[in-house]
Amino acid sequence: MANYPLPKFHFQVQWGGERVGFTEVTGLDKQVEAIEYREGSSPEYSKIKMPGMHKYSNITLKRGSMGGDSDFYKWINTTSLNTVERRDIIISLLNETHSPVVSWKARNAFAVKVQASDLKADGNEVAIETLELAHEGLDILS
Secondary structure: OOOOOOOOOOEEEEEOOEEEOOOEEEOOOEEEEEEEEOOOOOOOOOOEEEEEEEEEOOEEEEEEOOOOOOHHHHHHOOOOOOOOOOEEEEEEEEOOOOOEEEEEEEEEEEEEEEEOOOOOOOOOOOOEEEEEEEOOOEEEEO
């Protein structure tokens, strides 16, 4: 049996056990900043590098606007100075049997931006709304 790469169009997003349909997910990345250090008595005339703080991009979710569905706006409205409703978000890449093959878990995510679709009188596209999430960590689950 041949082994093929997974297609990126078959995925699901869950928060709080509820599955929500999206057309696009971006920002699933993690970086480790390098710390440079050199001890004064080191015989080497160069710095060593070691891993430092982890850095995560914001996750952007896009979906078609639905009439009467204002969950994104309700969620961002829970955000005030020191209080925010945080959720764990699980994004899964699915195989042909709809089973998760790779999953990413964004810990303690909260909405930082909600953007409604551009409106165009002579357009023929679906209205797409965007939700941007900040989070405290991205774990890869297999």
